[in-house]
Amino acid sequence: MGEETVVEKTWRGILAAAYTEPRLRALYPFPSHGALSFHRNTQFPWSNDLPYIVGDAQSCIVYAPLRVGGMLGESLTPREAAALVVVHLPDDCGPAFEGPWPRPDHPVG
Template sequence: MIDDMSTETVVEKTWRMLLERHPDARRGDPEVIEAAFAELRLRQLFPFPSHGCLTFHRNTDFPWSNDLPFIAGGEKTYLVYAAGYAEILGEVATPQAAAALVVAHLPSDCGAAVEGPWQGPNTP
């Protein structure tokens, strides 16, 4: 029997650990994580919960792409920001609406995350 977890990508393993609330996973709002995972385009990106936010990256290791919208907040409202807090893209009442808003603002060239450090535009 082949262990399915041995064939997981870094992105798949990170999502799984977040959803299972694994002790070695970063901590984030479980409802936001579940809502983001439900969106296929977000599920292909590397999730990174930190400081009350759930960011998404085009790669799996530092330095991060840091060029995608993300979700902040929780409880009563969720804010969706453009990369780097450049602007508020919207304020919504549910994590599902926040995840959908992130998807609506993803660049058209945003595909599945690549493993390793970011090698794209604006790499130092």
């Protein structure tokens, strides 16, 4: 087997680190545009109210949810980034539900 590529290292590092966190494992992972975001639901439109990770297998940045903006941490390992996302999850952030956001029986407001 050949040497692991940068792409493979990035996927293995960031996704594996996120998967080790039980609270993140319960959310819907959405890799896109060099970022790994997490959502409370499984179909568009997405919740977009949780922190997300940008980076590679060596160094990651964690950003606050899109509506809030700002950086929560930088120069983090994938494992540190995943742990920082967990620290900033809302208390009511449970397992992802199937369907679009907002959940019909729990309107956002």
